[in-house]
Amino acid sequence: MADMNRADVNPDGSPTLPPNFAGSIGFLLNKAGQLLTAQFEAELSPYGLSARSWGVLRFIDVNGSQSQQHISEQLRIDRSTMVTLVDDLEQRGYVVRLRDRQDRRRYAVTLTEYGNRQLRGGLDAVEDVVTDRFLKDVGEQDCERLVSILRSLVFPTGGAPSVPG
Numbered sequence: 001m002a003d004m005n006r007a008d009v010n011p012d013g014s015p016t017l018p019p020n021f022a023g024s025i026g027f028l029l030n031k032a033g034q035l036l037t038a039q040f041e042a043e044l045s046p047y048g049l050s051a052r053s054w055g056v057l058r059f060i061d062v063n064g065s066q067s068q069q070h071i072s073e074q075l076r077i078d079r080s081t082m083v084t085l086v087d088d089l090e091q092r093g094y095v096v097r098l099r100d101r102q103d104r105r106r107y108a109v110t111l112t113e114y115g116n117r118q119l120r121g122g123l124d125a126v127e128d129v130v131t132d133r134f135l136k137d138v139g140e141q142d143c144e145r146l147v148s149i150l151r152s153l154v155f156p157t158g159g160a161p162s163v164p165g
Contacts, residue, residue, distance in 0.1 A: 040130045047123055048092050052077065053085050054126070057094055057111070061119055065108035067100060094118065 072082040094115035097107040
């Protein structure tokens, strides 16, 4: 068992991180993502949603009814995970699977009236509230620059989705 009085442990019991972590882009991006996701999911918990299931709802809300496969591809979610997410959203009453009018072999995932009411009743604002709180000490210009940098990393060919106005 590790000696808790060693130099690799802070007085509060938390581990001391290697010095290079303070400047590690990968480590810092990962930790920021973990912190933001934890805060986001805490706000989503009254709705019975995870960050991923919220993303599926917002994708359908913005783009209309979509096949599970298309949502999975666009959001980069593994197909089996997508099935589980949609099953859960359907069980909670947020979405329903309906036969696709263009291709009867497929089902389109569609928001229910309940899902629409929840989104319009405050669920659609949760991300903004959490993000604003998370970035409260970061200036507006720095936030805009951060978004620009992240977009260039996530969408290197400039294929970023259009932002609803």
